[in-house]
Amino acid sequence: MIVQACLNGARTAGYHPALPLTPEAIARDAAICVATGANELHIHPRGPDLAESLGAINATIPSVRAACPGTLVGVSTGAWIEKDAARTRDLISGWSELPDYASVNLSEPDAPAVMDILDRIGVGIEAGIATVEGAERFVSLARQRPALRILIEINEQNPPDALALAEEISAVLARSQVNRPILLHGFDATIWDLVRMARRCNWSTRIGLEDGKHMPDGSQASGNRALVAAAIAICRGQ
Template structure:
């Protein structure tokens, strides 16, 4: 298994109601990320949180979170953050937040179906931050991305399958990949959500694509048990990916 095959998505929009395993504070996020990297993750994606657990693009919170992670995670491991519209609904305010960051992540995800996506992506690129183009199934994100002059400049495409049905997620994933076509020649990271996580992850392994896993995307292991940590999910993902590439069940 190539180490760079999996990104860990540490917490996402989840909160305290999702269980104690979901890290919310900078220290908890950093510790969970470090454990996941030790388990084999080669890239980190986090959602910095306010003290009340809300996603934020605040420069102060971002700086504290990045500092905590980089104190625990090897410097060779890239660290990325969200720029989801739920954290800052107004596109102009989202761009202003990016321009106000005092500490910079290695990359940031931009969901291409959201209003203002290209403006946010351009602001990130101006600051030297890599852009992960989030293209969700069930949206017009793929069409928008393929029309975008910024498409060839992104770091990678995050192909996110929003179909959570265990039996239908693989079909949705294949349709999304078809919609993306050559994806401007950029690398594609394929992943699913909740009930679709493991079928989509297995497909990514068969296709030789990068993928991601973590408590943002699922709280459950492949056998349905609740995951105790991001590290446990990463270890399971690496095992499943190896099996898929070898033609395992």
């Protein structure tokens, strides 16, 4: 079971005082999370204006690798980052510093084209599935576009509904005999419910300020290290 640290996501500077945005801050926080026990990293690099940028990956990945040698590093390819499908494809094709894997949201129209580019340049695909429809679409693509793993990411904020949706998505994958590792995570109100579900199902999970800033007791976390430590404790049954 893997605990992945998702350090920043699409959050902006006012979200939390410890949110890492610059390459140096991301690398520093990544090293702290790995030392705490995180197995992998998921980051959203920023440009000089601190806005998300697929082009900034070339500057950020080396800093993170230097701080966390041997740790797998992933990024997002979300359509909202560049807001232009052609530009997104061009920037990914032009990466000179390759992450180990990249998340692709199956809800996005351009997902198959992005998956093809990642496969061509040798970057693993983390297939992001947030809906039953997304799971069904992935099943239809899986034979031609193999994925490193499946990322079940639940945005539903009512915990019982979130757990039910995760089960429905899992059932679609199971019926289709899609035999790929699963990483499950929630968002804001559901992060800890889904970390616990991941443990019960023996799936991997992720945690960090991208997904939420509150500890299991409802208090605000001091930063990513505290969130990672709490998730590891849950995964170990503590």
